[in-house]
Amino acid sequence: MTPPTTAARPCTLNAAGIELSALLALPDRATPRATVLAIHGRGMRAAYWNTFIPLATAAGHAVLAVDRPGYGHSAHQLPDGQDLPGQAETLHAALKEHSAQYDTGAGILLLGHSDGGKVALHTAATSGAVPLLGVDASGVGHHYNPEALHFPSTLGAGATRLNWGPLHLYPPGTFQASRTLLAPTPPREAAETLRWPAQYADLAPRVRIPVRLTFAEHEAWWHLTDHTVAAMTARLTGSPAVTVDHLPASGHNISLGHTAATYHQRVLDFLDTLLTP
Template identity: 35%
Template sequence: MTTTDPDLSLPADFDGPETTTPCARVADIDGIPMSALLSEAPNPRAVIVALHGGATNSAYYDCPGHPELSLLRFASALGYTVLALDRPGYGTSAPFAVEIAPHQRRVDLTYAAIDHHLGSRPRGAGVFVWAHSAGSELAVRMAADERGTDLLGIELAGTGREHQPVAAEILGTPHQPAPPEAVRELLWQPSHLYPTELIGGAPIASSTPRYESGVLATWARIDFPALAARIRVPVHFTAAEFEKVWRIDSAALQDIAAMFTAAPSVTVNEQAGSGHNLSLGHGAPDYYAKVLSFVEDCTHSTTGKDD
């Protein structure tokens, strides 16, 4: 287990919205419309596919009114094409959530959506998957799939193997909905870490597909460790300093890293000055720089790839 240091930063003349404007796209995958935001870089170093968490959408990575927090704008300014997908059951695919709920169906649909959205666009060194919170479940399934060996690597954040005691009490079970105000406290505190108008997530809120509660019920205890052991590409795991949902103490992070027994490397980043919603806080640029440093390392290595 290693820790990264940031060595990528935006150019001094980066001016946010003028630098690049992500475009909204919809791809038809066998009758399922899959929406996304795309920010292209000419001759990209690589392509980053970003997967949002629960109760939000692809705008998590390009929050309205805050271009300075946008992964799409930040990474494309540094030479990466970024495709932020609305995960299956979100965005334009929401009406088909029941049909596309099975695990393998969602993986297949996501891989197909990536290929359709990117088309003949250059991919540089390849595709790196970057996921947050509930989106980490899909990212891990994608990486554990046989096609996952072609990925450059994955970034996981806002997830774990065990809830903190307070979070476990608040979140309860799928049959006992958690009190909204208590969940807000878990996800958006300390409040000084975020722009005031973003607290609560209203600018990027989305309905959650019904299948997701069942998926997450077995995630930490069963699916995460079983799937992690099958991943054969580099793994980067970020734990926010003020994460209140998942255990992030030293022992917990060691347990997480130890699950990836087939991965060529596992890097743990303890992100100072950030809470659960890493891409919506004031510390987002530093977080991006750290993960992009890891992505850059992956572009220069074929470790974990089959000959």
């Protein structure tokens, strides 16, 4: 059983004039071992990470799960959202604000899913005021599957298989419950989807912290042959360590599925390696 932890509470962050809503959870210790900045994917909200938060705080880490720019509280201020590099800049400002109020421990692990993983990699490739330990991204490849190039919306147009994979990979009631996690995708974010392969080629050499990439067995958004995965990791020339993990019996939204606990523990195991002298 997961030990008792401080529950996540809603908070807001002033990120260089942009007010972001977030969930903050602190461990039951005076100083966290580290802090995880958890970054949700397209069309989701910070509560995507609800099942990760208690495991992380039980392990002694703080978790700051943000609603990305254009989602949650900032949607009225940024009705068109921000492009991915702009989101990375805003998250650096949010981390600076957060670290002025809270001890972040040994540093920040960037944890991102899907488009949030893209933002995590952009954030890792740019400098900020708060030390970054590593980046852990799931649901992010280098080249899209041909069938994904139509980019259907999260809620319709045949996107179910792309976003979820086989439905038996998720607990009963997941799809009804997940409606509370959904939010409209800001136009600027949606408009630049096709640019991701070129963006990644540019930013990848500038990532200078360890990287861990996780791919679900039933990931349908990305072309994931051995060759394409090797080509993706080969571009991370500045990273001191790159790890690739393949998670069986999982779909794109790993953290909502039956294998969520396994995935989340592997994230925390990765973080432990970053904290080992």
